[in-house]
Amino acid sequence: MAKKNLIVGQSGGPTAVINSSLYGVVSEGLAHSDAIEHVYGMVNGIEGFLNDCILDFKEALPGEKLEALTHTPGAYLGSCRYKLPESLEDPVYPALFRKFEELNIGWFFYIGGNDSMDTVSKLSRYAASIGSSIRVIGEPKTIDNDLVHTDHTPGFGSAAKYVASTVREITVDANVYEKKSVTIIEIMGRHAGWLTAASALARKYDGDNPLFIYLPEVSFDQEIFLSDLEKAFEKNCNLIVCVSEGIHDDKGTFICEYDSSVGTDSFGHKMLAGCGKYLENLVRSRLGVKARSVELNVSQRCSASLISATDQQEAISAGKFGVQAALNGETGKMVSFIRQTDSDGNYQMVCGLEDVNAICNEEKTVPLEWITSDGHDVTEAFIQYARPLIQGNINVPLGEDGLPAFVYRK
Numbered sequence: 001m002a003k004k005n006l007i008v009g010q011s012g013g014p015t016a017v018i019n020s021s022l023y024g025v026v027s028e029g030l031a032h033s034d035a036i037e038h039v040y041g042m043v044n045g046i047e048g049f050l051n052d053c054i055l056d057f058k059e060a061l062p063g064e065k066l067e068a069l070t071h072t073p074g075a076y077l078g079s080c081r082y083k084l085p086e087s088l089e090d091p092v093y094p095a096l097f098r099k100f101e102e103l104n105i106g107w108f109f110y111i112g113g114n115d116s117m118d119t120v121s122k123l124s125r126y127a128a129s130i131g132s133s134i135r136v137i138g139e140p141k142t143i144d145n146d147l148v149h150t151d152h153t154p155g156f157g158s159a160a161k162y163v164a165s166t167v168r169e170i171t172v173d174a175n176v177y178e179k180k181s182v183t184i185i186e187i188m189g190r191h192a193g194w195l196t197a198a199s200a201l202a203r204k205y206d207g208d209n210p211l212f213i214y215l216p217e218v219s220f221d222q223e224i225f226l227s228d229l230e231k232a233f234e235k236n237c238n239l240i241v242c243v244s245e246g247i248h249d250d251k252g253t254f255i256c257e258y259d260s261s262v263g264t265d266s267f268g269h270k271m272l273a274g275c276g277k278y279l280e281n282l283v284r285s286r287l288g289v290k291a292r293s294v295e296l297n298v299s300q301r302c303s304a305s306l307i308s309a310t311d312q313q314e315a316i317s318a319g320k321f322g323v324q325a326a327l328n329g330e331t332g333k334m335v336s337f338i339r340q341t342d343s344d345g346n347y348q349m350v351c352g353l354e355d356v357n358a359i360c361n362e363e364k365t366v367p368l369e370w371i372t373s374d375g376h377d378v379t380e381a382f383i384q385y386a387r388p389l390i391q392g393n394i395n396v397p398l399g400e401d402g403l404p405a406f407v408y409r410k
Helices: 018-031 045-050 063-071 092-102 114-130 156-174 194-202 222-232 275-287 309-327 380-390
Strands: 004-010 036-042 054-056 105-112 135-140 181-187 212-214 238-244 290-295 333-341 347-355
Touching (some): 004 045, 018 036, 018 309, 036 045, 036 105, 045 092, 092 105, 105 114, 114 135, 135 309, 156 181, 156 194, 156 238, 156 309, 181 194, 194 212, 212 222, 222 238, 222 275, 309 380
Parallel strands (some): 105 135, 135 333, 181 290
Antiparallel strands (some): 333 347
């Protein structure tokens, strides 16, 4: 059988291990030289590909340089937020597949979240409609952990570890003074509060900070919030509050919209930020105590210093598994994670495949039974779910300048 080429791209917001998934795809592709001649990368995703921006990994990262992807955050290939047209009759589809044919592409991989799986769905359906033999596979990625039909997603474990570690550091800092204070930590999460829930991992004992955790899965009432803070001050001097950027009232209005206008991105999603600052000002004006807000922002997704070794290895495994599946003829699928336990009850993960059409544009939220009845904390069930995902550290090599030696495109 004549050899064909493999192409891979990255899309959406990066994570600390999206390049580990890339490494898994590329290394496994290069290992199958009997079937795959070239492993190409799309620079800036499908949008870059449409503009003929590609690279050959044998030239870009030869030999041992490829492994540096596993400790490099960000997206080595660059990313995009390009939404393919809903109609498969749009001329962009034959244009894409002409380019695939010119490059002799037999396997297409896209690493991303919900919107990226939408791209995988459309390309695989178009391929089927024209009788193309190209195999199209989605590799999961999102710190939001909101993809359905998978136990969790690569990127979440490292981001959760960063959130828990940073919240712990902020807690230690806040306890320096015996003066009433409220520190509000704003964490990413539009509709799914998985990452904010991970702040509970920072606690060392019952009654430890963060004392309040607010997720977008339940409505937020600012009057109840203020009352809860006043009660908490009876036993605690310094209060740490963790909030998802997407918390909203019972009418669906985002709390950040109370104080500012909110724009939208190319997919029509509201670009949320600012609820922490709003609540900081609310606490200061209504309770008359010291208040500050901390927005973790992009550091949640780009911290290499706190990459979870479990997360990294699972991301690599997902990439390799996807290539093996595609070589076996699978298409229109997303690699999924299936949680298992060994004979001693310890956490294990195995890869599976799910129909991407059942995944794209869907959203997995934190189960309501994992949120306490008062709406401002998570249960032990969430702790048991999340803790295995943050385990282990990796060694990030340092360059001659004493800083992490990341790999990058010039």
